[in-house]
Amino acid sequence: MTFSYKIFITSLVLVTVSGCGMIPGSHFEGIDSGDQTRNLEQDLDNVNIQIIDASLIAHQKQQRKKPKPMSSNAGLNTRHYQYKLGVGDVLTIGVWDHPELTIPAAVQRTAEFDGFRVQEDGTITYAYAPNIPAAGKTVTELHKELVTRLSKVIEKPQVDIKVVGFRSQKTYITGEVTQPGVYPITQIPLTLIDALNQAGGLSEAADWRTVTFTRGDNTEVIQLDKFYAQGDISQNRLLQDGDIVHVNRNDAQKVFVLGDVKKTGTVMLNRYGLNLAEALSDSGGLNENTADANGIFVLRKRNYQQTGILADVYQLHARNIASLVLAEQFELQPHDIVYVTSAPLARWNRVISLLLPSVATLDNVDGLNN
Template structure:
């Protein structure tokens, strides 16, 4: 059966090439049919053809689960998260029972305005503690340094230290979110999902399947659909300074339905996915009189090109009623091509319908010439 399917794919491809010479007026100069035939057959030897049946549906589901497991990262841990101070952060410092070391609150001023900003050299200056290195330290580490400094002039100082302006570290959310934002990294752990929510969530035109996550000039694909639909927390990330989250549009999330269907065209894959049955339904279904129900193909390019296989071709035998159930379970992927072939008799009828007007036109010209000769 698979051997027959591969021959059918070869025949369909060659029909397109040979059609240039079969149909009058459509010959393309410079095309060597025999050379194209040889090249095409060589390329198709690297194509994997499968029949869409229950076994294939189960196999694809298992491979998807295996892929998800292989791509899993260690779940993020926020219990031991500790904010690291940086240049530009603003600190509020106070010492109990020593009002002279505490800036009093003012109605017209904010804590950030009156605070101690970490300077460009990474230090702060406080009473009895000049040019104290602060950048790169946690609050607890800086607290210990200041207590040690103040202990030289104050007995057992009780120091209150906190960040009132998180200015040194930011993460960026761009693309198809409702409010593209620059989000500060603060003492409260910020995750990728948190950032998307703070940016207002995904827009209507957003790709709900994946987002691009860039850190240190390296970009990876985060499958947020696995997080939302399967609870895969490994797809989340704890954000750091400079991280970029970019949400793509759905423009590239399309499949193309071609061939003998009511209305060929492209269909966008929404956040809920798209099955083969839905795609065929959205284009009006197969042409009942001319389409080959056993010639429904899905062409899918392989990204990894493993074992020299450049593409997978899946064939659906739609004459079987059960096939529609399988088609509903067969999930399409972005850039898939669904092609419905024409029944052999219909192809012949179309060829004849194209030849007849040409023959009639030639006969008319011949008749006119003959009449002209008579007169």
């Protein structure tokens, strides 16, 4: 991934250099935004051009608040969850009023050390009840079986069974969490979100948007940000033995700031997002003497096969204070390209035309990494 992104960045830098070389740093004043949009659309039929204004900001906010459809496992129900015993689990078993059937607690020894372990053949052996099948049964089912057997020698036995060692089932939490490791499945239902919390939460370098969930031969991407930001409980999972939850690094969560700014390069998104004003500020701001405040563009790739559109291009007119409010409210997405031009209006479309192959390159990079 690192090598591919180096190629991508190199191509963008070359575009920036070539654009600055062929386009002088002059400015057009008082030009109608509708004319700007039409001029661009005439030459860029596969690009969707939009002006960053109050209506666009309102539309994007509405889209973020729009309810998301829940999947079939929405409303994860753990009320009827029951732990099933497995090989290696350790039990303590006691019978009321029959101390001879209960192993006394010893100093410097734990209940797990003295308990009854589920053997390799899936059985346990207790007094008057040898070779009881235990693996695959719940504690309630094992209790019923043991009471039935002890009833042959003890009148109305009162049996108490507890699991003191959960050894048979485990899940794996890997990647960018505070405490990656192996976590046991116990009598308390363990969900994906619970497991991440038990692992100390996400690290500073974690991709907070998605995690990878693997069960057997099937792997799916869990939209973690939808769970936290939108309460989409369909993203949660009840973990089972052998499940793997992997948290990726945040390396791909970045935008590219190019053109007539003081410091071109990448700006990282954090878990709280990144707006256009922050991206420009982190890049040192516009070059006051040469940058055209009407020529701030955001290029965002689209799925061309599905939409017939290569990219969305958003333009900000930043010549007045009100535009700064719009910049603060325009949320960027990973892999957005922010480009500040010093070109005259008639040739801005040529700059965007040069940038579009870089958007296509980014599509190819994503395809190789997926």
